Amino acid sequence: MELNDQPKKHVEVVNNSQHKAVEDTNNVLMKHSNRGGWTTFPFILGCMFAIALATGGWVGNLIVYLITKYNVKSIDATQIINVVLGCFFLFPIPGAILADSFYGPFIVVVVFSIVSLVGMTLMTLTAAFPSLRPSPCTNMSLPCESPSKLQYGVLYTILGLTCIGFGGTRFTTATMGADQFKDPNSVATYFNWYYCALYVAGAISSTAIVYVQDNVSWTLGFGISAASNLIGVILFLSGTKFYQRIKPTGSPFTSIARVIVAAVRKRRVSSRNHEFNYDIDDKSNTSPSDSFRFLNRGAIKIESDGQKSKSWSLSSVQEVEDLKTLIRIMPLWSSSVLLSGLVGMFNNFIILQALAMDRHLGGSNFKIPAASFLFFNTLATAISLFIIDRFIFPVWKKLNGSPLTPLQRIGVGHVLNVLGLVLAGIIEVQRLHTARSHNLIGISTGMTSVVPFPALWLVAPLIVVGISEGFLFPGQILLYYQEFPTSLRGTSTAMVSLLVAVGFYLSTGITSLIRKSTAWLMNDLNDGRLDIVYWLLAAIGVVNFGYFLICAKMFQHKLDKYDDNMDNTSSS
Template sequence: MESNKRQKDVEEKNHSQHIAIEETNDVFIKHSKRGGWATMPFILGSISTLTLAAGGWTGNLIVYLITKYNIKSIDATQVFNVVFGCMYLFPIAGAILSDSFFGLFAVIAGFSLVSLLGVTLMTLTSILLSLRPPTCTNMLLPCESPSTLQYGVLYAILGLACMGIGGTRFTVATMGADQFEDSNSVGTYFNWYFFVYYVAGFISTTVIIYVQDNVSWTVGFGICVVCNTFGVILFLSGKNFYRKIKLKGSPFTSIARVIVAAVRKRNVHSTNMQYNYDANDKSTIVPSDRFRYLNHGALKIESDGSKERSWSLSTVQEVEDLKTLIKIVPLWSSSVLLSATIGMFNNFTILQALSMDRHLGGSQFKIPASSFLSLDVLATSITIFLLNRVIFPTWQKITSRPLTPLQRIGMGHVLNVVGLVVSALVEIQRLHSASDHNLIGLSMATTTIVPFSALWLLLPLTIVGISQAFIFPGQILLYYQEFPASLRSTSSAMISLLVAVGFYLSTAITSLMRNKTTWLKDNLNDGRLDIAYWVLAATGVVNFGYFFVCAKMFEHKHVKQDKNMDNISSS
């Protein structure tokens, strides 16, 4: 009798504890000794090795296409833009798949394997001569272009590789943050995440690219395969340590639901109608008058029956969330052209480096052309550290108020224009050197190397790197502050989409310049890349004016800034 009573008491206690856990947080699927810092060796280890693999093949892609596939220099930058656009567009699909269907663990595991397949196949292109056109030996004659089959195989491989990167880059960051329940730990985690990410990116764009240029492409790509393999193994090894998260549905679904519901009820009048409120959130008393048409999506009518949320009925909170998203779109759009100019700057810088003297001093050491972009990453990292630790605190002491996200983004716009102007000046000097050495008008298929030091490129690279330290962290903080809680995860997707659209736009602008002007030539010595830079700088000035107008008209949400998120955005 006593044992039965004791057993009953234990069961009731366990049941009450289970209920308490569910009431505390209904998002996490609780497991003892899961989550927390014990998962970080697996999370940070996998993101570092996956980033090494990704940076190893993407960072030198333009040079690989030019030297091994005989693709003309401008065409190579166009392919590069499309690949990078895909890499930054696909995280949105990855977020939808993980939030709505499969969960983060399954999506990351699946796409890391896709990435491994793509990188492995790319390594084969450096081994099997049948997958590439013959090596171009006579620079005075046009080189043989890849066949249709070779192009098809190349694009399929690039598609697999960039899908793998796009499906893991941001989802790993989200999964790592989900392992913690307190904001302090999340802030510390993101500090470590960005530190590891930048360090791995710097190593891949220096060490691995050096191996590709000076040892062999096969060895360089082989290192990427090994790194990707270790990344997959490390991530899967932590399966029993990860805290699992309940599928919460994609925020994009609720956005689509509001639009569909509003269209279906477009002819319904709102007089004396009831609105559908979220049972868990009564913060919105009545729908706002802004974008009133969308309020129809939350109107209750008899045909809705008892459904509180369907494709014919949304909640007021979902309607207001969509309005917030629409409100921020103009500011978001002002950074699309900015992202495009950064993408074109990176591509043109590699082409300039290929046409300049890349020896370090009087030594025989030759800096790989693609490795110059590592200074961009290094400048961004150092500037973020100085801004967070020195400049921003000093500014706040002097002015008694912090630098706002919009002010940071605006400063980034200005510095980006300065960087483009300096690039134009460097290119003018390079062309003068080419003219002095009679290297213009030689009818060469590729650019002849000009005896002008490529170290001059470090100046515009540093300026543009500093500008990015203002732009992207400022955008992360702005979106986090202004987005409603239900769409917080969408903020990273907005930045990813921004970069993707920017790269696709840079492809269009490059094609326009190439078809309508004589500025962009495969032989840079016969073109006027400096004019292209001046046009981009002028466009940046106009775009800054558009940003300024959008910033002035933007209505901020009155929220208290989270100090931990300020640290995250500055990481």
Template sequence: MMLDVNNMEEGRSSLGLARWRAHARISFLLLCVARGFMALAMSGWQSSLITYLIKKFNFDPIFAAQIYNLANGCMSFLPLAAAIVADSYFGCFPVASVSCLISFLGIGIISLTATVSSLRPRQCTARSSICERPSMLQSAILYVGIALSVLGVGGSRFTMTTLGANQFDDEKLRGAFFNWSFFALNVGITTGLTLLLYVEDSVSWSLGFWISAGVNLIAFAVFLTGYRCYRHIKPQGSPFTSLARVMVASVKKRKLLIPSDSNAYYSRIQDNSEELALLPREKLRFLNRAAIISEGDVNSEGLIVKRWRLCTVQQVEDLKMLIGVSPLLISGILLSTPIAVQNSMTVLQASKVDRRLGPSFEIPAGSVLVLVMLTTTIWLTFIDCLLFPACQKLAGSLPTFLQRVGVGHVFIMLGMVVSALVESKRLHRSRHSNPDAASLPMSVLWLFPQLILVGIGEAFHYPGQLSFFYREFPESLKSSATAVVGATIGIAYYMSIAAVGMFRRRTTWLPQDLDKGRLDIVYWVLAAVGLTNFGYFIACACLYKPKEKTDDSDAVSGANLN
């Protein structure tokens, strides 16, 4: 499979076009492979975390699910902090490299807790009425391992993606990289949720975790191999500082009248930007005061001397762009929150059903989530190879990013509805089954439809969000755009923790034993939230005015991979 780079900018380096094409193909391949191996290493411990905490550390199931959601939230939120550090000081490559090493160290510590028996409490027995809790030292070592693993994954996840996106100037080529990077991510997670989770559940926790650590080390080596091929963008300082200056300057000049003459605004280029805004737009016009030139703001050479009182017109417009996409960011958070709750609760549901497939094989409870990743991977291929070409042929155009996200909303909302119906059936069967009969509990196959629907929704909304924000964010925030999507997922996991905590405090829906609760009502609430959020998203999408495009591509796919 080769990457068509004919549309890439010529002459940007002394390498020559032919050599640059070769480097682009190598970078594309190595970054996707490294991303896939990092995902495999991550899923090797993260996907089994709930079961490991319950079985080996004697944690309460709901508390274990909360730790799982907290870890997932941090892994999704930390990329934004990593992106800011990369943009401001070090660049993507150093941040991703150090993060890979930190992740390896964290997984190694988790592996030690599974290998050394003194690092975990004695296992509960069938005769034990009260299970031994982990000591302070045991808990501390476990939490340090989880924290380092989370920090490493969070620091490398989107800095690798941003480094890949920085290799290409053409939007279609970037879109292709996003698609295949997401494909590699799902393949890695799928492999971890099947092979590694089976090793941990059926062979040895220690072996499974050490394999994850080894895969992490392989990912690090693959990533380093491409150092000479990558295009390294020099950090330009934190773009968020300039945005903060716009807000401060607009407040300081709040009493000034807003002129209509372009000469009254400071529009000189302060960096390497190619675009120059001469007159700020009327939208959010109170921010325009930050670019009004007043006495003492510039020196005799026309350069800014009071940076917290005067900003460029482009900086003002950058802040307006960020504010403009904020409502859609909020919608993304509300979209991901039900998924976060469903992920952890489905693992607990799986522990209550018959997971046997055939006479001798039993699916580990944590492995049921592989169906989401597998469905997403299959549908990404279907969307890219069949659905989008069909749309192009029949309608003459490809679906926009927001249309793709909207389809994802619908499928995820349907997933919550099916989750509620299935859980209601499971509860009815568990409460009304004859204890003297030889009837088996509900089959794990009943959980598959809800996971498939969410997987289809992920295939539509996640790449759509990623490409939308990368295109719509200001030029100064391009490197942070991919991490923002991860941050919305992270906030969603935090919200899921708060939501589950609220359900436990205010209701009896989520007791320690799910058979005595009403998880189906929780799913109905999530479906209602999804329906409300979908209406909010439609309103935001209709009101949003996209940034002027520099080309005619408005979809994730379209790059030629052959």
């Protein structure tokens, strides 16, 4: 009896073991399937908020730091800032490429945020140790001491580290957050909250941290930014077990290059009566689109291709269509480059205007820091994002039967930006009129004399430009995220950063051209004509808006079908 029971017991043990193994496997699968979603939201958004706070505390008052602590002339300081911001918005591109192609966004965010932490720590040391800066400029009748080559070298090294760190983190975090959601509506909501938190952090840093830097201590102000950066790293790492990680599949740019090479090699092959090469998971076998037909040759199968499904002489139809998508969207992208340059010049000139105006709040002794005026810009953007998401979108959809498209949002941003430049020009006319009436023109001492004209007038154009950014940049990032190939999702969000970077470099060129050709931009604003510069920028904005309308009219969305609520069913 006992001998006969042993096989049964053995079978029961085996069955129990198999059942436990299946159960353990199901638990693992369930554990991984539960990753992502809104559970990751506090960690990713908290990290982004903390690092954005550190970024604002670093770059928001940098122009004043260069003028007051490094004795850099005002217009030269704006040129340095343009280059710094250009680099800051350029580095998200290599960050996105590394995330998409090699390491994934998680590793990229961790490494780049640590680099930014090193940069911020070193920046704090420049404020703490006077030997790292030139001697203070106390006698205004004598030229101020310029930074030595060593001091400039240390400064530029620190600026490079912070640009690489903050730049590489900024939009890679955005992409990783979007990758946590499968529902398109959740992705759109996430991007709205992302930008809202981004601008709220900017508003806090441009007021609280800037005030500490101007009125308490630069060392403490930069130290707060470094501490915020450290908190961001800790928050991000705290959510490690909740993240859904998408493994990179190799460089998508290789497939783009392969399409071009294959199409050139087969330039003499007719695209008719040939079989095309399709991806394994492409069940539709739809013929390539008719646009940019020359590229279709890259996917034509001929005898010399052999058995290889992908090579430098043969691409898939999907790879061809991905490249066409990039080509179609580039004119639209270019229409926002100049606009980004105008925004950068506006922000720099507003700070210089504020330095030359009465910044006292009412009749009190409290004086608003010049860089803190950008708070009204970021606050207006943050509030407008909430109003757009909660009120304008529902009302627009109710009245028109369709949602406000990304292209429509971008168009509104163009118009409001021009209006903001016009308002800034009008205020500068009044400021110069007050300067003349107080005989403050023609007495330049190397720095702009303060005109008794309330700087709070600058709030009006700052609010208008802030609202324009609430329409412009979220519309841009959503458009690119929708239209770019899936393999380039990380690069798609970084494209917004790239256009801002190119815009800042372009604004540096425009500023230099104006300085060489005219006397409108002077280190003493009272001796220049900044108002004419604003009229010129507004005119450029109008012409650029016309170019945008042409690009939007000609733009064709990619062939994939989106959810109706993804705001991409129309081109204008």
